[in-house]
Amino acid sequence: MRTDVDLLLLHAPSVYDFRRRSILYGPVSDLIPSSPVFEMYPLGFVTMASYLAERGFTVRIVNLALRMMNDRRFDVPQFLARLKPGAVGIDLHWLPHAHGSLEIARIVKELHPNVPVIFGGLSSTYFHEELIRYPQVDYVLRGDSVEPALSELLRVLAAGVLPDRVPNLTWKANGEVRVNPLGSLPESLDYVDLRVDRMVEMVLRYRDLESVLPFNGWWGNPITAVFTAKGCAHECVTCGSSHTTCGLLTTRRHPVFRSPASLVANMVDISRLTRGPIFIVGDLRQNGDDYAHEALERLSRAAIGNEIVFELFDNPPREYLEAIDRAVRNWSLEISPESHDERIRRLQDETTFFTNAEMEATIDAALGLRSHRLDVFFMIGLPGQTRESVRETVRYCQRLFERSDRRLSCFISPMGPFLDPGSRGFEEPERFGYRLLARTLEEHRQLLLQPSWEHILNYETRWMTRRDLVEATYEAAETLNALKLRYGRIDRARGEGVARRIAAARALKNRLDDQGRRGVIDKEVARTLEGEVRAFSVSTVCDKRELFWEGHVMNFRLLTILRIALRYLGRQVRSSTLLNRARIAAGFNWWRRAKKA
Numbered sequence: 303m304r305t306d307v308d309l310l311l312l313h314a315p316s317v318y319d320f321r322r323r324s325i326l327y328g329p330v331s332d333l334i335p336s337s338p339v340f341e342m343y344p345l346g347f348v349t350m351a352s353y354l355a356e357r358g359f360t361v362r363i364v365n366l367a368l369r370m371m372n373d374r375r376f377d378v379p380q381f382l383a384r385l386k387p388g389a390v391g392i393d394l395h396w397l398p399h400a401h402g403s404l405e406i407a408r409i410v411k412e413l414h415p416n417v418p419v420i421f422g423g424l425s426s427t428y429f430h431e432e433l434i435r436y437p438q439v440d441y442v443l444r445g446d447s448v449e450p451a452l453s454e455l456l457r458v459l460a461a462g463v464l465p466d467r468v469p470n471l472t473w474k475a476n477g478e479v480r481v482n483p484l485g486s487l488p489e490s491l492d493y494v495d496l497r498v499d500r501m502v503e504m505v506l507r508y509r510d511l512e513s514v515l516p517f518n519g520w521w522g523n524p525i526t527a528v529f530t531a532k533g534c535a536h537e538c539v540t541c542g543s544s545h546t547t548c549g550l551l552t553t554r555r556h557p558v559f560r561s562p563a564s565l566v567a568n569m570v571d572i573s574r575l576t577r578g579p580i581f582i583v584g585d586l587r588q589n590g591d592d593y594a595h596e597a598l599e600r601l602s603r604a605a606i607g608n609e610i611v612f613e614l615f616d617n618p619p620r621e622y623l624e625a626i627d628r629a630v631r632n633w634s635l636e637i638s639p640e641s642h643d644e645r646i647r648r649l650q651d652e653t654t655f656f657t658n659a660e661m662e663a664t665i666d667a668a669l670g671l672r673s674h675r676l677d678v679f680f681m682i683g684l685p686g687q688t689r690e691s692v693r694e695t696v697r698y699c700q701r702l703f704e705r706s707d708r709r710l711s712c713f714i715s716p717m718g719p720f721l722d723p724g725s726r727g728f729e730e731p732e733r734f735g736y737r738l739l740a741r742t743l744e745e746h747r748q749l750l751l752q753p754s755w756e757h758i759l760n761y762e763t764r765w766m767t768r769r770d771l772v773e774a775t776y777e778a779a780e781t782l783n784a785l786k787l788r789y790g791r792i793d794r795a796r797g798e799g800v801a802r803r804i805a806a807a808r809a810l811k812n813r814l815d816d817q818g819r820r821g822v823i824d825k826e827v828a829r830t831l832e833g834e835v836r837a838f839s840v841s842t843v844c845d846k847r848e849l850f851w852e853g854h855v856m857n858f859r860l861l862t863i864l865r866i867a868l869r870y871l872g873r874q875v876r877s878s879t880l881l882n883r884a885r886i887a888a889g890f891n892w893w894r895r896a897k898k899a
C-alpha cells in the first residue's frame with residue numbers, strides 16, 4: 303500500500319463529541335493555556351517527530367482537538383479518510399483524554415483497518431494492560447522516553463516482522479497480551495530535542511499550519527516550553543510523575559536530565575523563531591547547583607531577548623536569584639506552594655518543605671531584582687485541606703498582595719478532573735485521605751461523560767466531598783478575583799467579566815444539581831450547554847489572559863522561517879522526481895496564497 307506519511311500523530315479532544323454533548327466541564331483547565339477540551343498535544347510529539355525525522359521517517363502531527371474546536375464543521379472521519387499513514391500514533395498521556403483518544407482510535411481502525419494504531423504517554427503506560435485489550439489499539443509504548451523504541455517499532459512494522467524485541471512495547475498476538483521488557487531507559491536526555499525547524503518543515507510539507515498549532519490562541523501568545531528532565535526528585539502526593547510514581551512507571555530510580563548545553567542550545571533555536579516567552583519546565587536546581595549555574599552561564603552568553611520563565615520547587619538562596627538576574631535580561635518566576643498552610647504543604651510533599659517566611663523572603667528578593675512577574679499557585683483538593691483552609695489560603699493571597707507590588711499575582715484552581723493515576727494519592731488513597739471514585743481506564747472514560755464536573759472528579763477527600771471541592775473552588779475564585787481587582791492585579795473590565803462568568807457557571811451548576819436530584823436534565827439546560835466549552839468553563843477562576851505575557855508587534859521572526867523554508871525546499875528539489883517537483887511548485891503557490899491572505 304502506498305503511504306503518504308510514515309507516522310501520523312493524532313491528538314484527540316478530552317471528550318470526542320464535545321461539540322454535541324452537554325457537559326459543564328468546570329474550571330479544570332483555567333491555569334493552563336488549553337480549554338477543557340485539553341487541546342494541547344504533548345511536547346513529546348515534537349521530540350518524537352524530531353528524532354524520527356533525523357532517521358529518515360516522515361511524521362505529521364495533527365491536533366484534531368484544536369481543529370474540532372476552531373471549526374464546528376470540521377469532519378474528523380472525512381479528514382482521516384483522505385490520509386494514507388503507515389502507522390498512527392495517539393497520545394493518551396493525560397488521563398482526561400481517556401474518552402477522546404479511544405474514540406479517535408476507533409474511527410482510525412474503521413477507516414484504515416490494516417494501519418497499526420500505537421498508543422503512548424504516561425496514562426497509556428499506567429493502564430497498558432487494560433488499554434491493549436481495546437480492539438482499536440494495536441500497540442502501547444510504555445515509558446516517558448520512547449523515541450528509540452518508537453523508531454525501532456516503525457522499522458519492525460515496515461519490515462513485517464514480529465515486534466517481540468521492541469523495548470517498552472505492550473502488544474497482542476493471537477489474542478494474547480505480550481509485555482516486552484522496559485529496555486529503553488535513557489540515562490541522559492541529550493539524544494532528543496524540540497526541533498522548531500522540523501515543525502516549520504512539517505507545515506510546509508503538508509501545507510497545513512492549523513494542525514500543528516499547540517493550543518487555541520497560540521498564534522497571539524506564542525509561549526513555548528523546554529523540558530529539563532524526565533521524572534522528578536520530589537514526592538508530591540497528587541502527582542503522576544513524582545519520584546515514587548516514576549519508579550512505578552519506568553523502574554528508573556532517579557530523574558534524568560538534559561545537559562545545560564543542550565537545553566540552552568534549544569532555547570537559542572526557539573528564540574530565533576519567536577519572540578514569545580520560553581518556559582523552562584522544572585526547577586534548574588533539581589540537578590544540583592552546579593547544573594543550574596552552568597545553565598545560567600550559558601544563558602548569559604546566549605543573550606536571549608525572550609522572556610524566560612523559571613520554576614522554583616523550593617526556596618533557593620538569594621545568590622541564585624541574583625545569578626538569574628545577571629544572566630537573563632527578561633525573566634519571571636513561578637512558585638507553587640499549593641497551600642498557605644505549612645502543615646498541608648508538608649503532607650503534600652514531605653521531601654521539600656519550606657515555610658511561608660522562607661517563601662516570602664524569596665519573593666522579596668525576586669521583586670527586589672528585575673523579575674518582571676512572579677506568579678504564585680495554590681491548589682484545592684490537597685490532603686488535610688478543608689473548606690475553611692481554602693478560605694484561609696485566599697486570605698493569605700491578600701497578605702501577599704499587600705506586601706508586594708503588582709508584579710506578584712496569585713492563582714488558585716481545583717485539582718481536576720482527576721487525581722493522577724499512579725500518584726501516591728491514587729495508589730494509597732486511605733493513607734493520604736482520598737476516596738477514589740474510579741480506578742480503571744474504562745471507569746475514567748465513563749466519568750468524563752457525566753453532566754457536571756462535580757461528578758467527573760475521580761476523587762473526594764476525607765475533608766471535602768466532591769460538592770465541597772466544587773463549592774470551595776467557586777467561592778475561592780470569587781474572593782480572589784475581588785482581591786485582584788482591589789489590589790490592582792487586573793483591571794475593572796476583566797474582574798467584572800470573571801465575576802459574571804463565575805456567577806453564571808454557579809447558577810448553571812445549581813440547576814444541574816437540582817435536576818440531577820430529580821433524575822432529569824431539562825431541555826433548556828441541555829441546549830444551553832450543548833457543545834459549550836467556553837462560556838461556563840473558561841475564565842471562571844481567573845481570566846485566561848492573566849496567564850499570558852504581553853505580546854510583541856511581530857511575535858515571529860520571519861527571516862528565520864524563510865531561511866528554514868528555503869533550506870527545506872532546496873533539499874526537496876535536490877532529491878526530487880518530476881512528480882515531487884510539481885508538488886514543490888504547488889507548495890510555492892500555497893505559500894504565496896497564504897502570504898496574500
Ligand code: B12
Pocket residue numbers: 330331332333334335336337339340341342343344345346347349350391392393394395396397398420421422423424425443445446447448449452527529532533534540541542543583718719722723
Ligand atoms: C510541562 C507539563 C505540562 C505543560 C504542557 C506541556 C506539553 N505540551 O506537554 C502544561 C503546564 C500546559 C501542562 C498541562 C497539563 N498537565 Co502537565 N505536566 C507537565 C510536566 C511538568 C512535564 C512534562 C514534560 O515536560 N515532558 C517532556 C516531554 C518531552 O515528554 P512527554 O510529552 O511526556 O512525551 C513523552 C512520553 O510521555 C511519551 N508519549 C507522549 N505521548 C505519546 C504518544 C505516543 C503515540 C507515543 C508512542 C508516546 C508518547 O513519549 C514522549 C517522548 O518520549 C509533567 C510532570 C513531569 N515531571 O513529567 C506534568 C504532567 C504530565 N501533567 C499532568 C496533568 C494532569 C496535566 C493537565 C491535565 C492538568 C490540568 N488539569 O490542567 C494539563 C493537560 C494539558 C492539555 N493537554 O491541554 C500530569 C499527567 C498525569 C496523567 N497521567 O494524567 C503530570 C504527570 C503531572 C502533573 N500533575 O502536572 N502540563
Ligand code: SF4
Pocket residue numbers: 534535536537538541542543544545615
Ligand atoms: S508536582 Fe511535585 S512531584 Fe510532580 S513534577 Fe512537580 S515538583 Fe515534581
